[in-house]
Amino acid sequence: MRRVLAGxxxxxxxxxxxxxxxxxxxxxxxxxxxxxVSSTFDDGTAQGWTSRAGExxxxxxxxxxxxxxxxxxxxxxxxxxxxxxxLLEKAxxxxxxxxxxxxxxxxxxxxxxxxxxxxRRTGGTASYDQVVGDTAVTADGWANLRGSYTLAADVxxxxxxxxxxxxxxxxxxxxxxxxxxxxxxxxxxxxSLKDVLADHFAVGxxxxxAELLNNHGQLLAKHFDSITPGNTLKxxxxxxxxxxxRFTDAEALVSxxxxxxxxxxxxxxxxxxxxxxxxxxxxxxxDMTATPENKALLLARLEAHIRGVVGHFGDDIPVWDVVNEVxxxxxxxxxxxxKWFEITGLDYLRTAFRVAxxxxxxxxxxxxxxNTNVPAKRxxxxxxVVRLRxxxxxxxxxxxxxxxxxxxxxxxxxxxxxxxxxxxxxDQQITEMDVSIYTDDSQSYPTPPxxxxxxQAYRYRDFFELYKxxxxxxxxxxxxxxxxxxxxLDSFPVxxxxxxxxxxxxxxxxxxxxxxxxxxxxxGPTSTTTTTTTTTTTTTVPPATCAVAYAIGSxxxxxxxxxxxxxxxxxxxxxxxxxAWSFADGQRVTxxxxxxxxxxxxxxxxxxxxxxxxxxxxxSVSFGFLGSWTGANGKPTAFTLNGVGCQS
Ligand code: 9MR
Numbered sequence: 001m002r003r004v005l006a007g008x009x010x011x012x013x014x015x016x017x018x019x020x021x022x023x024x025x026x027x028x029x030x031x032x033x034x035x036x037v038s039s040t041f042d043d044g045t046a047q048g049w050t051s052r053a054g055e056x057x058x059x060x061x062x063x064x065x066x067x068x069x070x071x072x073x074x075x076x077x078x079x080x081x082x083x084x085x086x087l088l089e090k091a092x093x094x095x096x097x098x099x100x101x102x103x104x105x106x107x108x109x110x111x112x113x114x115x116x117x118x119x120r121r122t123g124g125t126a127s128y129d130q131v132v133g134d135t136a137v138t139a140d141g142w143a144n145l146r147g148s149y150t151l152a153a154d155v156x157x158x159x160x161x162x163x164x165x166x167x168x169x170x171x172x173x174x175x176x177x178x179x180x181x182x183x184x185x186x187x188x189x190x191x192s193l194k195d196v197l198a199d200h201f202a203v204g205x206x207x208x209x210a211e212l213l214n215n216h217g218q219l220l221a222k223h224f225d226s227i228t229p230g231n232t233l234k235x236x237x238x239x240x241x242x243x244x245x246r247f248t249d250a251e252a253l254v255s256x257x258x259x260x261x262x263x264x265x266x267x268x269x270x271x272x273x274x275x276x277x278x279x280x281x282x283x284x285x286x287d288m289t290a291t292p293e294n295k296a297l298l299l300a301r302l303e304a305h306i307r308g309v310v311g312h313f314g315d316d317i318p319v320w321d322v323v324n325e326v327x328x329x330x331x332x333x334x335x336x337x338x339k340w341f342e343i344t345g346l347d348y349l350r351t352a353f354r355v356a357x358x359x360x361x362x363x364x365x366x367x368x369x370x371n372t373n374v375p376a377k378r379x380x381x382x383x384x385v386v387r388l389r390x391x392x393x394x395x396x397x398x399x400x401x402x403x404x405x406x407x408x409x410x411x412x413x414x415x416x417x418x419x420x421x422x423x424x425x426x427d428q429q430i431t432e433m434d435v436s437i438y439t440d441d442s443q444s445y446p447t448p449p450x451x452x453x454x455x456q457a458y459r460y461r462d463f464f465e466l467y468k469x470x471x472x473x474x475x476x477x478x479x480x481x482x483x484x485x486x487x488x489l490d491s492f493p494v495x496x497x498x499x500x501x502x503x504x505x506x507x508x509x510x511x512x513x514x515x516x517x518x519x520x521x522x523x524g525p526t527s528t529t530t531t532t533t534t535t536t537t538t539t540t541v542p543p544a545t546c547a548v549a550y551a552i553g554s555x556x557x558x559x560x561x562x563x564x565x566x567x568x569x570x571x572x573x574x575x576x577x578x579x580a581w582s583f584a585d586g587q588r589v590t591x592x593x594x595x596x597x598x599x600x601x602x603x604x605x606x607x608x609x610x611x612x613x614x615x616x617x618x619x620s621v622s623f624g625f626l627g628s629w630t631g632a633n634g635k636p637t638a639f640t641l642n643g644v645g646c647q648s
Contacts, residue, residue, distance in 0.1 A: 029559040030184040030591060030626050031506070036090050036097070037178040042067035048085055049173075052161055055081045065102040065142045065174035072106065073162075074170040083173055084161035087118075090178065091158060093151045094213030096485065097180045099131055100146040103162060105139040106170035112137060113165040116145040121157035122248070134165065142174070148485075150210035153249070185561065186219045186507055187593055189622055193223040193502075196517050197464075200471040202263060204478030206230040206432065209249055211482050212256045219482060219507050221260045226476050228265040228431070229253050230488075234274040238309050242278055242301070245308050254316050265431070265478060266313070266320040268368065269306050270352045272338035273325075280339045288343055295344050302348060303355050310359040319476075321368040321399055321431065322356050323349055327381045334380025350393055357394040364475075368399030368431050373409045373417040382420055389424075397427035402463070403480065405436040406455045411462050418470045428473050432480040434500035435459050435512070436489050444496035453499070453511055457522045460502070460515035483507045508593070514611075524610030545570030546646035548579065548639040553624070560627050562589075564606075566641060567620035574615040574642070578607040581636040587629045594623030 039047045041059050049071055051057050060072035073083050091097055103114045116132040132147040151158065162173055193203045204226030205211075211220060220227065231237055232249040239245050257264045279301055280288045288294040310320065326349065328336040335341055340348040349367075356365050367385060371377050381398065389395055398421050402414075421428055437445065437452045445452070467477055481487045485505040489498035499505075502513040514521040547569055553561040568574050579595075583602045595606040612621045639646045 029628065030182045033098075033179050033181045035177060035179045037085070037087070037176070039071075039085070039176040040067050041069040041071050041174065044069060046071055049083045050085075052081050052084045052163075053078070057083050060172060062107070063104060063172050063174075065104070070104070070172040070174035072170065072172050074106070076164070076166075076168055076170065079165055079167045080163045081167075082161050082163040082171070084119075084159045085176070086159050087178065088155070088158045091151055093154065094210065094216075095180050096148055096150045096210070097178050098146070098148055099160060099176075099178055100144060101162060101176040102142040102144055102174045103135075103137050104142045104172045104174075105137055106172065107139050109139045109169040109171070110166070111139075112169055114143065114145060114171070115163050116147060116160065117163065118149055118151075118158065118160050120151065120153065120155045122153050122155050126157075127153075131160070137164070137171070150208075150213075152209035152213065153252070183215045183506055184508070184591055184593070184626060185624065186215050186222065187509055188222070189594055189624075190509055190513075191517050193513075193516060194225040197477070200468050201474050202226040202476040204228055204263075204265060204476055205482045206267070206478060206480045207253070207482050208232070208486070209252050211486065212253065215507055216482060217256070219503060221262075224262060224482075226263045226265060226478060227253065227257055228267050228478050230267075230480070231274070233266055233309065234268060234271065235279065235305065236274045236276050239305055240276055243304070243308075245312065247312055250313075254313060258316070263319070263476075264313075264317045265429075265476070266310070266317040266363075267431075268321040268324040269309065269356065270302065270322065270326075270340065270348060271324040272336065272340065275339075280343075288339070290343050295347070298340075298343050299347060299351050302351055306352060306355040307359055310356055310363070314360065315362065317360075317363065319364040319366060319397075319429075320356055320360070322352050322365045322395075324368045325370060326367070327369050327377055327384065329374065329377040329380050334377075334384060346388075349388060350391070353388070353393045353395060364396045364427065365394055366397040366399045366429060366431070367395050368401065370401040370403055370432070372398070372400045373402075373404075373413045375413070375416070378417050378420055382424075385421075385424065385426065389426075395426070397429055397475070399429045399431035401432035401480075402430050403432060403434055403436075404459070404463075405439050406452060406459055407439045411466055414463065415466055415469075418466070418473065422470075422473055427475050428470070429475055430467060430477040432478060433463070434480045434487065434489060435463075436498050436500045438496070438498060441494050444494075446497075448499045454523060456499075457511035457515035458519075460512045461519040461522070464516045484510075518611070521611040546574075546639075546641040546644070548641075548646045548648045550581075550635050550639075550648065552633065552635065555629075555633060558628055558630065559590075560587075560629060560633055562625045562627055563622065564624070565620050565622045566615065566639075566646070568615040568617055569647075571617050573617060576608060576613050577615060577621075577641055578605055578643075579639055579641055579646075580605045580643075581639045583636060584634050585629060585632040587627050587633060589625045589627050592623060592625035594621070597625065 044059050046057055055075045057073050059069045064070045113134040114137045118129045120127050131149045132145040135143055135145050137143045197203045202225050205224045206228040208230055254264055282288045282294050326336050327334055353365055435456050437448050467474055481501045483503035484499040484501050487500055489500050504510050511522045547567045549565040551563045553563050566579055581604055589597050589599050595609055597606045615621050639648050
């Protein structure tokens with residue numbers, strides 16, 4: 001099974017509720033968790049939980065994590081058997097849910113491992129998405145399985161379930177919860193990365209299909225003009241069994257890209273990971289050894305795979321990571337000892353590029369690798385590219401993954417990496433960049449320290465400055481993820497929350513974003529993850545030289561989104577501003593972007609963010625906020641800018 005989302009996110013564990021909450025409202029207030037399902041079994045029923053296939057589930061008082069009951073599961077005969085709950089009417093597409101369940105083995109059972117997964121079916125085809133991977137469980141205590149899941153497809157069946165590595169062990173589960181925390185709107189008033197970088201190179205993000213939807217999709221569309229499917233074009237996703245191609249997920253991404261004017265980077269045709277076992281079985285079904293027959297069979301499979309995948313998408317995918325991670329600088333010849341290499345030598349590389357060029361003559365063909373800044377690896381990659389191109393192998397570009405961190409590598413070493421390939425006259429692409437906040441495996445921050453996030457912002461600034469310097473040689477820069485809510489670094493090299501991207505877990509711009517867009521704004525108060533105080537100097541404006549437009553963008557039970565535009569009608573710039581008003585109906589601002597707010601009673605005061613402190617004559621600034629209300633939600637009618645009344 002493929003891991004869909006890493007799950008080390010803060011989940012609100014809610015115990016004690018028995019009821020199934022009504023359908024989650026996407027208009028619930030941002031940042032307050034909404035519990036969609038809570039199963040405590042304390043009413044002595046199974047609360048909708050059933051067995052997957054014939055095993056018995058029943059409320060039990062033998063053990064309980066909280067309250068009086070758990071759910072006992074007995075009579076299992078297969079490892080995949082276990083308790084399951086139908087979520088079809090409960091979970092919505094495009095919402096990131098937090099799932100949590102407590103698991104304990106029945107008395108006397110030997111320790112084993114438990115997993116939490118989701119089964120979904122579309123058009124009769126089942127997919128199994130793992131939410132929480134193997135977790136040690138015993139009969140002596142409760143283990144918590146907790147992770148996140150976003151449904152990205154239309155489904156006719158949706159259920160979560162717990163399974164064990166042991167085929168027969170009996171178990172208990174308790175205090176299951178399915179909840180989600182609504183996201184604030186994305187910041188629409190920020191410069192788009194793709195506009196800021198338009199003169200230099202395309203800017204991309206690697207995504208899963210869940211990130212094409214709702215707020216994630218809006219953020220992706222606003223900032224990126226290239227997208228890379230993180231997993232859906234890999235061999236295990238596209239040809240899980242020989243000749244049976246599956247393109248549904250990748251097709252959804254390609255359609256989205258077309259509709260939103262983004263290019264697609266195809267990733268990846270040949271890799272030593274995420275390749276199904278059948279690829280390396282010989283004609284008799286045994287593991288291949290290096291024989292001429294097996295070499296011919298493997299190359300034929302490779303050719304069929306590339307014809308199937310590249311041929312399917314044709315012009316819709318104009319660039320392919322044809323081969324991924326084939327260099328091992330610790331080998332004298334620099335070549336990774338993968339199954340591909342062991343059985344075919346260099347011929348898998350020759351075949352892959354030749355066939356890709358035949359099937360997609362106009363596509364750009366890339367050799368992609370990580371740690372290409374490391375001099376030994378860089379040089380081995382360089383020499384391989386030179387050698388193969390001399391033979392006529394059609395390699396058009398070198399992909400530098402750039403999985404880096406806040407300290408490593410140096411900009412100088414990275415520049416040497418780019419410079420090394422310039423004499424080849426070959427295109428270069430940054431294909432998988434992220435900047436981990438960690439510099440060794442022992443670190444783990446419950447909350448990322450402000451100084452580390454600042455250091456990260458300066459790293460982004462420095463790397464993007466370098467890329468711009470080489471922009472004649474670099475056609476695209478792709479980040480390996482959209483926002484910090486979903487990054488492979490949450491589970492690599494150890495499990496801990498990382499924050500390696502430009503947008504935070506609530507999809508708001510980080511200082512890292514400003515590092516790319518406008519380094520002068522690093523450390524400004526718009527950042528949601530650092531606290532920096534700005535000193536404001538007040539410029540007094542003459543009377544009635546401002547105009548304020550206050551609008552309620554949307555309103556729902558108890559909450560609303562406000563949008564405010566302040567225009568300078570005077571002849572002099574306003575170099576720092578504070579806008580004040582009073583709410584008549586007891587409303588409260590709960591979150592604000594594009595400024596810094598305080599509220600005392602009904603009096604609201606919003607001062608500028610660091611980056612919008614100046615309002616030119618005739619110019620305006622905007623900010624938005626989320627608010628709460630009860631009873632009435634009248635619009636304020638009187639505003640002051642720096643203490644002076646405005647038109648409204
Ligand atoms: O982001 C991908 C993650 O979801 C997979 O679990 C992982 C392991 O196969 O692969 C990740 O992407 C990798 C990419 O395809 C190649 N370079 C390294 C990336 C991070 O592991």
